[in-house]
Amino acid sequence: MRALFDIASDDTAPQVEQVLQAQGVPGGGGRSRSPDDAPRRERARQLALQAISLYCEQAVPRGLFDELTADAFEPLLRPGEIGDSPLRQIYPDAGALALYAVTVGEPVSELIGRLFDADDFALASMLDTAASHGAELAAQAIKARWREHLLATGRLQPTTGIMEFSPGYCGWEVTAQQPLFARLRPAEIGIALNSSFLMQPLKSVSGVLVAGDKEIFMFDPEFECCRGCQARTCVDRINSLVAESGLD
């Protein structure tokens, strides 16, 4: 099944604390380190609120997913892949797979560019962060839509988990964007790929959604690609997948 969706921009608006934390604002995790931080933090909070408000005005989130078989997915994984990877280990045991892409649209990127051009670096940077989070939240919205589809088609069990992977991360080479785009055709929602495999609009996310028994996602991050990985975001992703309850 292939499905396209418009998403309400408010549904992809990040929390102010998320934006502050990503910007490295002291106390961005929720607490000021010292009383001296309070005025600066309040200025930053007001700026983040303004950026989120601008994001909601400008963002035009759209997304799509397109299901495919493991055999059809295999050629998309292969280009340029270095050694083993979590995705290569997991996908053969998946119950269902879907390519996906989301974007929050070009207008918000154009506004970020105009703010930088006008030397309003603080607001431009806050809006850039808000839009990056917005694209991630749009990806979560598409994941939720696919989850609903799996439930409606009787393919979601209490033990089913869904994890997303994107080219350029966790051993899936960024060159895989080319066959992924050829198959998914996200031009239909306004996303293009340039010769450096960067997406246009910039605030877009693409990849594969993998559904299967939660057990298949319980990998140890000890692949070749994990050497030197500082982010180790897989740990949080695995933990939240474990914490997800079944069919609600």
Ligand code: SF4
């Ligand atoms: S350690 Fe890093 S590269 Fe390895 S799976 Fe986790 S996030 Fe990916």
